[in-house]
Amino acid sequence: MSVNSSLDLPSNIALVHEWFTPRSTGGAENVVQIIDDLLTEIASEPELFSLVNEERLEKNSWLFKRKVKTSFIQKLPFGISHVQQFLPLLPFAIEQLDLEGYPLVLSSNHLVAKGILTSPDQLHISYVHTPVRYAWDQMNIYLKRSFLRRIGLGPLIRWQLHTLRQWDQLSSSRVDCFLANSNFTAKRIWKYWRRRSEVLHPPVDVNRFEWNKPREDFYLSVCRLVPNKRVDLLVRAFNRLQLPLIVVGDGVEKAYLKDLAGPTVQILGFQSKEKIEKLMSRCRAFVYAGIEDFGIAPVEAMASGAPVIAFGKGGVLDTVKCFNSSSDGGATGLLFHDQTVKSLIEAIEFFREKQLWRDLNPDLIRDWSNSFSQDSFKKRFEQTINRAWREHVNSCDIATSDLNSLSTNS
Secondary structure, X not given: OOOOOOXXXXXXXXXXXXXXXXXXXXXXXXXXXXXXXXXXXXXXXXXXXXXXXXXXXXXXXXXXXXXXXXOHHHHOOOOOOOHHHHHXXXXXXXXXXXXXXXXXXXXXXXXOHHHOOOOOOOEEEEEEOOOOHHHOOOHHHXXXXXXXXXXXHHHHHHHHHHHXXXXXXXXXXXXXXXXXXXXXXXXXXXXXXXXXXXXXXXXXXXXXXXXXXXXXXXXXXXXXXXXXXXHHHHHHHHHHHOOOEEEEOOOOOHHHHXXXXXXXXXXXXXXXXXXXXXXXXXXXXXXXXXXXXXXXXXHHHHHOOOOEEEEOOEOHHHHOOEOOOOOOOXXXXXXXXXXXXXXXXXXXXXXXXXXXXXXOOHHHHHHHHHHXXXXXXXXXXXXXXXXXXXXXXXXXXXXXXXXXXXXXXX
16 A cells, blocks of 8 residues: 655644643743644644643733633642642543544643543654653652651652552553653653653754853853752852852752852852843853753753753753763763762863863854754654654554455455
8 A cells, every 4th residue: 555645734733731830831831832833834723731721811921812721620729820739630630631633632741741542543642851750760859858748648649659650651552652852751761661752852942042252250050949950069069169150040949059158159049031141151161960851951051152061961961062072073061970079070170171161162062052943843843743644644544444455355
């Protein structure tokens, strides 16, 4: 049977994301917006689904007055403002979304979105930001800082996460095609779900950054101030080195980090996008000690022409071309091997001793960041969903043809 290679995407497309709230706007939500824009350009405006939607009332939001079909969590007391507190109900809630009539279904998953129910005639493609961290490899980190554990509910939380892991693994079989935001995420998808995935890095708005400004003698880190980001390693290292470090971000560790910071370390807290852009365009290097599934901030720093010094695990292995291992002269930063103060200090001292800020060309660093641009993402995503759709339609045609042959022969 011949394969049809010129099949258009359907006009009815569903796009599913866990939740839309002003308090949860980051890389995952940006991916959904870019996908929504792309589908509107090449096919039709998709129908949006989520557990809850609070963005419809935000005048500055792309979802202002946009229709979003939500789950029963939307109507529960505090369901919108505290959706994550309803964790035991979320797998059940996502399964109640009615996706009948949408031949192509796309989900943006970091918790339960991939668990939607579809029929064999529907194609379900899931873009995975991460398998749910606190149910798998970061469970114990999550429990250590959980308020419920401190009031004696630790065993109950462990049981809930146990049942979530079972559902998470089971629901992974409902997806036809997985896309991972990094090779690190792809490995975790295989580890926990035993499913293959195609790596498609998320879009970064690199064009809003300037990279040709004079560099100043300070280092910069931008992230949420939470334990798994390991900002404490940065503060301790720069305290010992007595070098200037500026930390931008907010979170539960802000007060702790301020107490820990020495005279050369500034914890600025939350700052505007414009302030962050200026700092990135002027810093000597961007430093990061956490493990990210992808990591938007290091790419934004490179879009500003800044070299990156980061712990060599997770998404940065995709995004940062390490000086030690680069053979083409296109290095964009330096990776340290152990998540310790000692290893970080060694990397910074090597960076200073070799004066790498002179060797790491900001023009080349900026050019490399363009690999993660919004245009690059759109191009690859369009190619991927068109290919998957063609394969899906042709497989359905072949199955129908086989059934017809069996019916005729009988």
